[in-house]
Amino acid sequence: MQHDQIRPPRGPADPQRRERIITATVDVLLAHGMEGLTHRAVAHRAGVPLGSTTYYFATLDELRHAALQRVVGAYTGYMHAWATELGQPTAVELAEAMTELVCLAIDDFTEHVIVDHELSVASMRQPRLKELACLYSSTTVAVLETLTTPVKARALAAAMDGLSLLGLTSPEPLPRAYVETVFRAILTPDAPNGPDAPHADADTEAP
Amino acid sequence: MQHDQIRPPRGPADPQRRERIITATVDVLLAHGMEGLTHRAVAHRAGVPLGSTTYYFATLDELRHAALQRVVGAYTGYMHAWATELGQPTAVELAEAMTELVCLAIDDFTEHVIVDHELSVASMRQPRLKELACLYSSTTVAVLETLTTPVKARALAAAMDGLSLLGLTSPEPLPRAYVETVFRAILTPDAPNGPDAPHADADTEAP
DNA sequence: CGGATATGTGTACCACAGTACAGATAAGCG
DNA sequence: CGCTTATCTGTACTGTGGTACACATATCCG
Structure with missing residues (x-):
């Protein structure tokens, strides 16, 4: 909060990570339906750590x-x-x-x-x-x-x-x-x- | 297994219990949908102990x-x-x-x-x-x-x-x-x- | 009436899954 | 080059819920 930073403080290392997580979520939905949608399944599918799924989307509802x-x-x-x-x-x-x-x-x-x-x-x-x-x-x-x-x-x-x-x-x-x-x-x-x-x-x- | 018993060994204390469990299950389904169907919800609704639901129906699938x-x-x-x-x-x-x-x-x-x-x-x-x-x-x-x-x-x-x-x-x-x-x-x-x-x-x- | 057996239940185990969060990592800046 | 700060992740905590099963209880026969 020092210099009234307006631009996003920093660019993420992998700017497509968020997108990839959504894509993986869609894949999981297609494969296993709403019932089978879990953070872990998405993380696995997207090849990202579990924490990422909750980092980019506060809650499972959001992700879904x-x-x-x-x-x-x-x-x-x-x-x-x-x-x-x-x-x-x-x-x-x-x-x-x-x-x-x-x-x-x-x-x-x-x-x-x-x-x-x-x-x-x-x-x-x-x-x-x-x-x-x-x-x-x-x-x-x-x-x-x-x-x-x-x-x-x-x-x-x-x-x-x-x-x-x-x-x-x-x-x-x-x-x-x-x-x-x-x-x-x-x-x-x-x-x-x-x-x-x-x-x-x-x-x-x-x- | 003594007398080659053919008739059901004994009548249950409350012969309607099974029926009441099904009815309660329907109620839970109506109120909360498939998602919300649990043994515990059914038992609560039917006013029977949790064990009864698994006693009369081997698995949740059966009950559903x-x-x-x-x-x-x-x-x-x-x-x-x-x-x-x-x-x-x-x-x-x-x-x-x-x-x-x-x-x-x-x-x-x-x-x-x-x-x-x-x-x-x-x-x-x-x-x-x-x-x-x-x-x-x-x-x-x-x-x-x-x-x-x-x-x-x-x-x-x-x-x-x-x-x-x-x-x-x-x-x-x-x-x-x-x-x-x-x-x-x-x-x-x-x-x-x-x-x-x-x-x-x-x-x-x-x- | 007492024991054997069928009937029923309270409890506990285990797995799963959402989510929090302390730490790790990396980027910018002086 | 080290410090600060934002970005990210591994792990652990917690609640939920299916199911097993050791016990309790009731029935029936001798």
Whole structure:
């Protein structure tokens, strides 16, 4: 406190250490979920001493929050890019794209989606997580609203969450046709499709 | 082992003790979630000594499983009764009934629904819970299939899960109109409703 | 009624994990 | 080059919680 120092008193030896800790935290979350997130697991993963994790983040809550922020950020970024690439799809195209999206999420981004759901559920009992969970859910609706009408966007968003939940819950993989019929039911009027008569391959029993 | 005893060697002093422990476990789950489920909390709640909880259930997993079974059972029972009472609704009636159902779930059965979601999410990392989580999700679809076409039933089920997730996640209560438009989007063809032009009051921003 | 056996419980052990903090280390300055 | 000060880390403390298990208690049979 001598010279009214304004700049940070000293630069840290490894300026990326904080970042690496967050990254490691995300990795631990993906691998073991909220339940498995511990200071020690993060420290091990990041290759830093245990003390570092509490040095850069006062409490485990803070650390978790920082990591979840990054996860949600990845989601919002991904979704915006996805929508941009889609342009102005027709109803059928959108149904197809959403099917692709959900199947990809379940198959290739399993851990990410699981963490997203864990965040949502955790936010139900921990108000401190509400904000992030809301950002997540509102992003979906906001992005879909650029592709269809507001009402359908809501329905699609809800269905998307429900389907990914189902896909990750059921032991067998969710049939692609199953997913697609749901989105078509929302996006295309009954008439063109036949009054709901299911496609031959779309009638697989719900797992 | 003297007389080849076949009947259970002796009746327990309090034959309802086991049941009371399960009930207490459910209560703890409702109040504090999976995270907060501990032997001690259950014992306290049930008014039994700590040892009892491990006496009747070898492990915490077992206890949790028994309690979740009861929660899911309550859900399936409720849903079947709900569908029975509905009879053969029109599309509009069904949309209304589902709106009522979701709003009621969020407002009056909050803790129950939260536990349901906790079960679903937990089952993603714990295969031992898959079976129960599946029973839960498949019940919804099965019940709805008695009220509408299979494809719409799936869409409704997915949307229902997504909406309750959203309702429990968002800080402000989910507007009733918001919920209803989603179900109407699935259940009623575009034409009669106007091509998706939202109702005046149904356009509340997503929370 | 007394002993044998099933039934139930209080206590203690152990592992895990969040966090505090005394010290170690390194950077700047005179 | 040594002192001061900020930066970092190893270790230890503490609370929590699952589970084991030695004892207590109750039932039944002879």
